[in-house]
Amino acid sequence: MTKVQQPVRGWRGVPFSSVRIDDAFWRPRLEVLKNVTIDVCLRKCEETNRIRNFALAGGLAEGRFEGMYYNDSDVYKVLEGAAYALMTERDPALEAEIDRIAGLIEAAQEPDGYLSTYYTLEAPDRKWTDMEKHEMYNGGHLIEAAVAYYQATGKRRLLDVACRMADHYDAVFGPGKRHWAEGHEEIELALVKLFGATGEERYWKLALWLLEERGRGHGVGAIWDKPEWGPAYCQDDVPVRDIREVKGHAVRAMYLYTAMADVVLASGDPAYLAALDRVWAHTVERNLYVTGGIGPSVHNEGFTHDYDLPNESAYCETCAAIAMAFWNHRMNLLHGDGKYADLVERELFNGALSGISLSGDRFFYVNPLASKGEHHRVEWFHTSCCPTNLARFLPAIGQYLYAATEDGLAVNQYANGEAAVELVGGTGTVRIAQSTAYPWDGRVALTVTPEQEAPSEFAIRLRVPGWCRGYRVSAQGERVDGAEALTAKGYLVLKRRWAPGDTxxxxxxxxxxxxxxxxxxxADRGRIALQRGPVVYCVEQAGNAGLRYDGFALGAHEPFAVQHRAELLGGVTVLQGRTAEGEPCELVPYYAWDNREAGFMQVWVREAEDARLYRF
Amino acid sequence: MTKVQQPVRGWRGVPFSSVRIDDAFWRPRLEVLKNVTIDVCLRKCEETNRIRNFALAGGLAEGRFEGMYYNDSDVYKVLEGAAYALMTERDPALEAEIDRIAGLIEAAQEPDGYLSTYYTLEAPDRKWTDMEKHEMYNGGHLIEAAVAYYQATGKRRLLDVACRMADHYDAVFGPGKRHWAEGHEEIELALVKLFGATGEERYWKLALWLLEERGRGHGVGAIWDKPEWGPAYCQDDVPVRDIREVKGHAVRAMYLYTAMADVVLASGDPAYLAALDRVWAHTVERNLYVTGGIGPSVHNEGFTHDYDLPNESAYCETCAAIAMAFWNHRMNLLHGDGKYADLVERELFNGALSGISLSGDRFFYVNPLASKGEHHRVEWFHTSCCPTNLARFLPAIGQYLYAATEDGLAVNQYANGEAAVELVGGTGTVRIAQSTAYPWDGRVALTVTPEQEAPSEFAIRLRVPGWCRGYRVSAQGERVDGAEALTAKGYLVLKRRWAPGDTxxxxxxxxxxxxxxxxxxxADRGRIALQRGPVVYCVEQAGNAGLRYDGFALGAHEPFAVQHRAELLGGVTVLQGRTAEGEPCELVPYYAWDNREAGFMQVWVREAEDARLYRF
Structure with missing residues (x-):
């Protein structure tokens, strides 16, 4: 068991419930999410008997378990997303539906707190015999849903179910009790969340114990023994403090690192910090697609070898991009470094957002960076983790916008709207408003309003994204000069006295x-991609009738007309130029592809040969 | 003798006398040029007896020739610049001084028209025995001065001297007469100019004959036989139509190509066009510094081998950068392609402009891209071609702003001010005004006013510079769409009906x-340079006390605060960031270096190692 060290003095997240996003880019997406996606997901959970499984397990209906052993988690994730939506806007009908489902979940829980409908219904005597069967993965998602619903409505019913289940885990597993390494991580970060909601330290300690169990031969079951995957598939190959390289299933790895970052905030274990820093560099420097996608291979839904980044066969599970945002959000809080928020941004505008159609009812599980035309969004999947992950990820994006720092606040993401940031140490609240047309325009006007009890002097950190080479900043209409005008760890730091309405x-x-x-x-040799601000572009056949897949090249010096087309794809800024062959071509944001007629798509385009002496 | 083919249907230049530059960037420089530089150069020509040599040759004074055999040319070049200055603003005192000097020049001309004071005074019996002695080079500059002064004042005195001299050349040299290959080209482009001013075709034909003489063994004298240089030094190694590669003395090569471009406009010889295109590509793709400098070697003041671009020892004569602008201006007119105007721009804001101090009275002959601190601007040179070249180049930059095209006009350079462009075919005049803070800001507002007799429909071409990857354009407040929004040969082409005041x-x-x-x-491996718009930046010791020469590195992802500092170096936009070692650093425009305390300078800075997967 790891010793608890001095807690890390990290930053503190600002919950999305304190952040109002009133933004031309995000507002329509959040509306669709609320009005379409959550309904679609609930209906699909119903149609596929994911919800009925709970009723069966609770003895409220007759029949056999249907679907996969991890299907409970989809229901939980939709409930979590629905709860987030309720925080923004009350909706009695939706709330009643959640209450109904919560009742089924409650009914499905066994008297000792155990809850996973597959085992209850199909194999009650084989519980905890196979790390791959997602028992605690399901449990983790229940916890996240329960905490969200409690925070949204104050209703404890689901939270109580979650606590009983977590207490059951705590009773069965832990030092001097049974060993366990859960095949699909998720429970660890969920237990930290439950600790946050309840204040019960045992949940946090159980998370730490579960992390420490990994890589010590305690994993059991078919997956662990599969020779082509081995324990690395579920990050069970080395103790977490010895992790050097990202391996195995991408979503699992990201959830693991997310939990490690959560836990280390309290434990302060330098070995965890070092492992996180190592594996972050290894992930980002060698195993990241330009879209933010991770995990190139369909075979293990995960990582292969360094720089293996094929485009057509890129797996890039939507969930992995979402999980990458989770992890990097924590890393940002841990280190107070903007480079992690850069990656959150990359996922927000690319790899994660690409997973959902503009209409909100079609999804990608797999997000390739090139397609000959056969890859399309669909309504639902047999394994439907991605739609339900989007349903809970997107309504909560407000949490990524700000952080409370040791000496003030940080602006991590740019979006029109406003927020109330509680400063660290309970010293007061600062209201901050952003006016911007981001990501189409790089100008952001901020208004700062410290509330009466807030200190008058504090630091405002403004992230200068990694894609940005040049910026200007002024405060109160005066150019910021000297050291204040330079970035530190990816931020401009404006430390001064602030009066209400300062700009x-x-x-x-x-x-x-x-x-x-x-x-x-x-895979990208001899190729270029186009990016503008945080948005990665692609060439789609739609709008480019004259082009054949991979049958054209772009010059790196090609100038593009930058046009905002309000009528296209929900309003996008497109890049209009010519191929090296002289054909007109129009690039659209990658996230928006496959929302028109079917056709090819490419992010990495062949680069036209260019004899120029200088490249810029 | 080459046959005259169909003339090339090129564009037509717009004389700077039709262009008013009222620009925050250029206006102060033009003022300094007029008020300081020309005076300084005239005084230096006086003090060094460059002007007195004419008096001696004319028998108006007693003494011996002083200085170098090409010193006459400096006097001519200052007169040319002074004439240009007079076109913008009359100045009776300056005009009187020119008249006085013109009188001395007239007196120095021999009865048969010969004019080169070195030979007249020192070696009258050795005329035309050494191609290296700049007899026609001097003559060429006389012609350019004479044409300029005639256009500025209507006074024929100097023009008559020039015509007598050219007629003398025509009498002595040509088909069936003496052979000649002038060692330092210049006469050829000057003769085309004289043809333009007088309408006398024999001048243009003599230029063509002189071009055709090269590379045929007609060169004579010590230089031609120097084994380490050989005839390539003065582009006398191959007939001009067979030129494949840029070679030898840089200024000479550029003047040659300039003349070839001038001549081919009338001759239409496809072999000339092909040779120009070949040698342009060879120059630009393999032998051009990022500053626009050319000619790396001090030994031949010129070219060595491909990609030989040392930074500290870069020769990059100011005259060569100016001549590169001359050539590329002609190429732009010849081909109607913006890529040539890109190079004019590169010289204007970098390689040529660096040759003169902000005060207008200190000069660089040599323009290295790195200096440990020993390289400084001085008042004058023994061979002072560069100051006097700047004195005539800068006052005439208005000519690079516009061109009359086959179907309208092209805007080649951006600067605040206005112009009257005569359309081709005498179909009318269009007034065009630019409002811009270029090169510090990329926004340009144009107002178009066709005069009454002009056609209402014509094309306006707007150059999208090669450094620009993204642009927006609107006309009459409406976004330009479709094919019109895309560039062709480096231009946006807005072909439409224009009414007075259209924007x-x-x-x-x-x-x-x-x-x-x-x-x-x-020399640039592992290094990066910074550019913003057309302006190339450097790190200078002044303002960067914490840095040691080449003892720091920059990250390619370093963000810079882009600050306009009106009080610094005549008003410059600086880039403020940090080195990879964390030291603050400030980059200033290359052209403005060595205007503060002495110290090191670097354009190409060591690039910090970066493990990032993606480079942009």
Missing amino acids: IELTLDMPVEVVRARPEAE | IELTLDMPVEVVRARPEAE
Whole structure:
């Protein structure tokens, strides 16, 4: 068992319930999420008997378990998303539906607190015999849903179910009790969340124990023994403090690192910090798609070898991109470094957002960076983790916008709207408003309003995204000069006295950028991608009738007309230029592809040969 | 003798006398040029007896020739610049001084028209025995001065001297007469100019004959036989139509190509066009510094081998950068392609402009891209071609702003001010005004006013510079769409009906760009340069006390605060960031270096190692 060290003095997240997003980019998406996606997901959970499984397990209906052993988790995730939606806007009908489902869940819980309908219904005598059967994965998602619903409505019913289940885990597993390594991580971060909601330290300690169990031969079951995957598939190959490289199933790995970052905030274990820093660098420097996608392979839904980043066969599960945002959000809080918020942004505008159609009712599980035209969004999946993950990820994005720092607050993401940030140490609240047309325009006007009890002097950190090479900043209409104008750990730090209504004007240069991959990334050799601000672009057949898949090239010096087309794809800024062959071409944001007629798509485009002496 | 083919249907230049530059960037420089530089150069020509040599040759004074055999040319070049200054603003005192000097020049001309004071005074019996002695080079500059002064004042005195001299050349040299290949080209482009001013075709034909003489063994004298240089030094190694590669003395090569471009406009010889296109590609793709400098070597003041672009020892004569602008201006007119105007721009804001101090009275002959601190601007040179070249180049930059095209006009350079462009075919005049803070800001607002007799429909071409990846354009407040929004040969082409007062708004994204050289350019390996818009930046010791020469590195992802500092170096936009070692650093425009306390300077900075997967 790890010793608890000095807690890390990290930043504190600002819950999305304190953040209002009133943004031309995000508001329509959040509306669709609330009005379409959650309904669609609930209906699909009903139609596929995911909800009925609970009723069966609770003896409230007759029949056999249907579907996969992890299907409970989908129901929980939709409930979590629905709860988030309720925080923004009350909806009695939705709340009644959640209450109904909560009742079924409650009924499905066994008297000792055990809850996983597959085992209850199909194999009650084989519980905890196979790490791969997602018992605690389901449990983790229940906890997240329960905490969310409690926070949204104050109703304890689901939270009580979750606590009973967690107490059951705590009774069965732990030092001097049974060993366990859960095949699909999730429970660990959920237990930290439950600790946050209840104040019960045993939940946090159980999470730590579960993390420490990994990589010590305690994993059991078919997956662990599969020779082509082995324990690395579920990050059970080395103790977590010895992790050096990202391996195995991408979502599992990200959930593990997320939990490690959660736990280390309290434990302060330097070995955890070092492991996180190592594996972060290994993930980001060698195993990340430009879209933010991770996990190239369909075979293990995960990682293969360094720089293996094929485009057409890129797996890039939507859940993995979402989980990457989870992890990087924690890393940002842990280290107070903007480079992690850069990755949250990359997922928000690319790899995660691509998983959902503009209509909100079609999804990608797999997010390739090139397609000959056969890859399309669908309504639902047999394994439908991605739609339900989107349903809970998107309504909560407000939490990524701000953080409370040791000496003030940080603005991590730019979106029109406002927030109330409680400063650390209970010293007061600062209201902050953003006016911006981000991500289409790099200008952000901020208004700062410390509430009466707040200190008058504090620091406001403004993230300068990693894609940005040039920026201007002024405060109260005066140019910020000297050291204040330079970034530290990815932020401008404006430490001064603030009076209500004070203004900051930040302009981030947002040019069209030609992106190249390191030469080690074989699939991208001789290719370029286009990015503008945080948005990665692609060439889609729709709108480019003259082009054949991979049958054209772009010059790295091609100029593009940057046009905002309000009528297209929900309103996008497109790049209009010419191929090296002289054909007109129009690039659209990657996240928006496959929302028109079917056709090919490419992010990495062949680069036209260019004899120029200088490249920029 | 080459046959005259169909003339090339090129564009037509718009003389700077039709262009008013009322620009925050250029106006102060033009004022200094007029008020300081020309005076300084005239005084230096006086003090060094460059002017007295004419008096001696004319028998108006007693003494011996002083200085170098090409010193006459400096006097002519200052007169040319002074004439240009007079076109913008009359100045009776300056005009009187020119008249006085013109009288001395007239007196120095021999009865047969010969004019080169060195030979007249020192070696009258050795005329035309050594191609290296700049007899026609001097003559060429006389012609350019004479044409300029005639256009500025209507006074024929100097023009008559020039015509007598040219007629003398025509009498002595040509088909069936003496052979000649002038060692330092210049006469050829000057003769075309004289043809333009007088309408006398024999001048143009003599220029063509002189071009055709090269590379045929007609060169004579010590230089031609120097084994380490050989005839390539003065482009006398191959007939001009067979030129494949840029070679030898840089200024001479550029003047040659300039003349070839002038001549081919009338001759239409496809072999000339092909030779120009070949040698342009060879120059620009393999032998051009990022500053626009050319000619790396002090030994031949010129070219060595491909990609030989050392930084500290870069020769990059100011005259060569100016001549590169001359050539590319002609190429732009010849081909109607913006890529040539890109190079004019590169010289204007970098390689040529760096040759003169902000005070207008200190000069660089040599323009290295790195200096440990020993390289400084001085008042004058023994061979002072560069100051006098600047004195005539800068006052005439208005000519690079516009061109009359086959179907309207092209805007080649952006600067605040206005112009009257005569359309081709005498179909009328269009007034066009630019409102812009270029090169510090990429927004340009244009107002178009066709005069009454002008056609209402014509095309306006707007150059999208090669450094620009993204732009927006609107006309009459409405976004330009479709094919019109795309560039062709580097231009947006707005072909429509124009009414007086119609407006165009062009926004060129002007981010901080990281520039890399091709790997073949050994000196720049592992290094980056910074450019913003057309302006190349450098790190100067002044303002960067914490840095040691080449003792720091920059990260390619370093963000920079883009600050306009009106009080610094005549008003410059600086880039403020941090080195990889965390030291603050400030980059200033390359052209403005060595205007503060002495210290090191670097354009190509060591690039910090970066493990990132993607480069942009």
